[in-house]
Amino acid sequence: MRRIALGVSYHGRVYDGWQSQPSGNTVQDKLERALAQFTTLASVDTLCAGRTDAGVHGLMQVVHFDCPLQRPDTAWVRGTNRFLPPDIAVQWAREVPPGFHARASATGRRYAYVLLESPVRPSVDNGQVGWVFRPLDGAAMQQAANTLLGEHDFTSFRASACQAPSPVKDMRRIDITRRGAYWRFEFEASAFLHHMIRNVMGCLVAIGTGNRPPQWMAEVLAAKSRDAAAPTFAPDGLYFLGPVYDPSWNLPDRTPAFDWLP
Template identity: 45%
Template sequence: MRYALGVEYDGSEFHGWQRLTAHGESGGPATLQATLEEALSGVAAHPVETICAGRTDAGVHAECQVVHFDSDASRTPRAWVLGTTSRLPPSMRIRWCAPVDDDFSARFSARARRYRYRLLNHQVRPALGRQWLAWERRPLDVDAMHRAAQQLLGERDFEAFRTVHCQAAHARRELQRLDVTRDGDIVSFTVQANAFLHHQVRNMVGSLLEVGAGERPEAWIVDVLEGRDRTLAGPTAPAQGLVFVGPRYPRDWPLPDEVRFDV
């Protein structure tokens, strides 16, 4: 039987999503995948391997990461949720479990991924909620950042915004949404694309901050994009401000509404 899980986590204490040791091998840095698989294996009473919708880096959080796994164990969705969560650290929990057909893939069935990046725009760094917020002391022009961001929308080559360690075969992605808004001292970036490159969101945010701080004109972001050179873009924004909101799937999959398209 194949199951899909919605997983919520605080990534502060983990070395990213991807398991860094062979499956079932103990030791090594703590990763989210290894921690989840150990808990699932305890409930299933056999080794369990998972596939996720989108791997997150060290320090990045998730509201609803989606994974799938296969098991012959006779367990109800409720048992998977409660049993697995009871074996996880407080920084992780299972939101839901849904049986799915064998051709469902948490990664390849997804049609979009959503991220949110938040920072405190203030002269003094945050004390409360600092694991969830990045910090920028320079005054920021949010309207200028939003206008610059709209120039990145569409299917484009985002070579300039991916890390040199990115393993994707090509850099073409469809950026569907990139909104920049302010609520008091909190500046938020809401991003959606069909898929993302390694560090793409944090590199776009870092570049837009250069525009917001008045270091670069709004049109510069297009020059960076068309230059296809990572060294032309701004610095990579810190990880702690980034949350993987979750993937989106076609509505014909029997999944909760929070991970399905509206239409």
């Protein structure tokens, strides 16, 4: 039995998130169906590095599965992609040691949120970016974001349906940059709670537009109550950049889509 790791990218707008559901309309469902068709096995069960919600995109979701078949890395990529829809693609494949686990071996996760600041709603990038029509104050947002760095109880940013055993996470980095009308918010943490980034984004936008002062973020964090935070922001501009692994696993840490993302 061999263990195979795959890096998968996808446009999440038309899917019901990552995790398999009875509808069959999830990224995991499409991937496992394609793997079964390629391998001609009855089924192939995958485990992922981090689940994404409906409408959220993935630049490098990492999965692993066990399979008795031997194939070259390029065959896993091209053969699986043959059976995938055009908005999902395997970017790379590696045979990994049996001790590797896509989720448990990850030491962190990375996300980006892309936000369009414009008086006019998105058009060609509809579904790929969030949108705000008021001007944003980058310095105020970065000041507020810095409040979240370090290990904290993130209950205020946790969805009621979150199944994580603990709300305590280590936020390692939040970088806010701008290119033209597009803002990019990049997050790295030990792990994230359900809707955590979208709830943080709601607060950052409230601060960026001047509806709240930067100091408000500390009050929200300290409250440990979802009612204290802003409404959950749209999923459209959220991208799972991928997990962080120890270099000893010798896995890619990015895909070509990283260079496309604003």
